[in-house]
Amino acid sequence: MLMRIATVLLLSGVWAANAANELRFCLRTEPKTFNPLLVEDESSSSIRYLTGGVLIRLNRYTQELEGELATKWKVSENGRRIDFELRRGVRFSDGTPFSCDDVAYTMRQLMDPALHSPAGDAFRSAPGEVEIKCTSPSAAIVRFPGPVAALAKQFDEVAVLSAASPRKESAVLGPFELGEYKPGAYVLLKRNPNYWKRDANGHALPYLDSIRLEIQQNRELELLRFRRGELDLVNKLDPEMFDRLSSEMPRAVVDAGPSLDWETVFFNQLQTSPLPEYKRRWFRSADFRRAISEAIRRDDMVRIVYHGHARAAAGPVSVANHFWLNPSIQPASGSDTAALALLQHSGFRRSGSALLDRDGNKVEFSMITNAGNKLHERMLALIQQDLARLGIELNVVALDFPSLIERISRTYNYESVLMAWSNIDLDPSAQMNIWLSSAANHQWNPSEKTPESAWEAQVDKLMQEQNSSQDPNKRKAYFDQVQQIVAEQAPMLFLVNPNALSAVAPNVKNATPAVLDPQTFWNAERLQIGGPLLSQR
């Protein structure tokens, strides 16, 4: 009897969940803002993606730009001007009509220096005012003081605000609107009744009534709740969790292939760092860096650490980035012979089991990483043995994250570091802050007053040229050269691109996880919980 009651209660619970037609997944942190122009963190970015209506959207699956609130657009004047033709008859979630005035208002807010909008940074290419002109309620012209790289793509992160609505940023044009926020517990997004998009059969989108974003930091708990059926999606699984889930729920897991993220090693090349001069000489030698890169067996990393869910990396562009990849650059071979040849070329020699430099110093250095990251610890153990074959003694040090950041960005008291880089943008302009020698994120030798080497000067020039050009093919040619130089100079050793691993509950329909963020819910308006399949794109 008790079993029956329990079964009835359980089924009624499941039914209730289905009846609510609610999608549930986790945010890893508390959202810091609901103002779409002030978004910096991942959680706020997810909410902006689900609620914000944009003029142009990057399709996460095809990696092509698609018109949303803009039916047409044209970039001209070498990336200084963009003309939009706006969709007619669109209304904000509170019923306020959408027009060119809203685009003008959003752009003015975005570029307001007092607001410090992170999304606005990409448009600030030169000093001066942005001109916004409405030639009709459905036509807008935006002119920037300087050329903006990948101008159309930058609008993917600009959610249009209402100029007239008293609800200000709460009035949205995206598929969902903010329903309820309980700090520390959840954010509830409700269906936007005025959302403009319809499916091929004329059904109003989104299919879902609501999305419940549970705030949950603990990955193990998240996985447990997914297995219990309390969550419908899990983004960014690590390989171990993926395999564990795969053995229990093989139909729920999705390996979308290599992501844009990198696992990299770089050496401290800063002239003023508190390192002995001979070590700085090693780290500033391209032969030394390339030898280390050659010795690391990336295939073993992919197989052993990532259980096959990663791809050996060749450079700063993942194979997932279809357009910008320079296919002529291949991952290092993992050959000890090649590595030793490079070292000998720079005056290093073997003495017994040790490797000595030309002055007789034993080659020994440390590599730091963030403590508690099992993937990094295993990668370091593999690198340690790979380098031991060359006679190099590698001391592995796991530090808590704040101490690691302190060392690599303030005191510069480190020798080498293994770090993961999260890359969310396909366009190379997003990497300007890494490759420009004057950039603070030029991590191995940050904020150089003038380029300290000829190759860095060349990379500066090529990056500026690709950034100012509007011809995609020219930009590609420039960035191909950058990738070639980076492969030759190895300022960063690119190890692997981890795969985009996710899980989707079997009752979620139309889910096609992509490698780009947000992996599983990029097409949230077409996701459906249970019921007959309404439309598949």
Next chain:
Amino acid sequence: MSLKQKIALAVLAVAVAASLAAGWLAQHSYAEQSREFISSAPSAQFWLGTDELGRDRFARLLYGTRVSLLLAPAAALLSTFFAALIGGAAGYLGGFWERTVTTGIDLFLSLPWLFLLLAVRALLPLNTSPVTSVMITFLLLGCLGWAAPARIIRAGTRTLASSDYLVQAAAIGVSPRRLFWLHLLPNLRPILLAQFWISVPLFILSEANLGLLGLGVSEPLPSWGALLRELENYSAVLQNPWMLAPAALLVIVVSCLQLLLRTEESVAC
């Protein structure tokens, strides 16, 4: 000593002897990665199978036992020494000194240990070999672990200091220094031994906890803490129960130490 305690002592002796003879007993080095045999089951070649990097679990267990079983008592000795010095002096001197030390102990015990260890570990030089790093880890544990035993030793000293034989010794003119070293300290021995034995499993578990955070012993040197980290993957544990060997050994060793501890406690009483 009861039969149980004799067995416990024998088990501990076997564990220590096996760890010291690791070079002879293990067929592989603890650091050697057989990358073609990752996560393999026990076999004639690898008696306890291999870990996720293809390293021999048996060799790592023996060397890990050596690290944890030799360094934990060393750290316990150090912390008991500091505790005896500080707690003993406070209890013996009494008055202002006792109040100051007691306040100091309370303050020290209220410090967030884990964060303190994280901070101290982060300040250490990066180019330390794994052996040095493990010694530093236990040295830190030893230096930071004196406060709780010091409180007990202070109380014990206070009781002894007011005992008749010490009062009489002081009355016949024995110097305070002689009283402390010759009459007080030898009588504190059972308490000190009990504190020492309590500290040993405590430090073994502390290192294991630090290892779980990835802040214990550096790669490739094994320790029980490092070996226990593998148990986080519970589904792998269910499929490969031999992964539980370090946990089982830890339980056995700590249980044996607890059994031996009872001898010391009974002597202390």
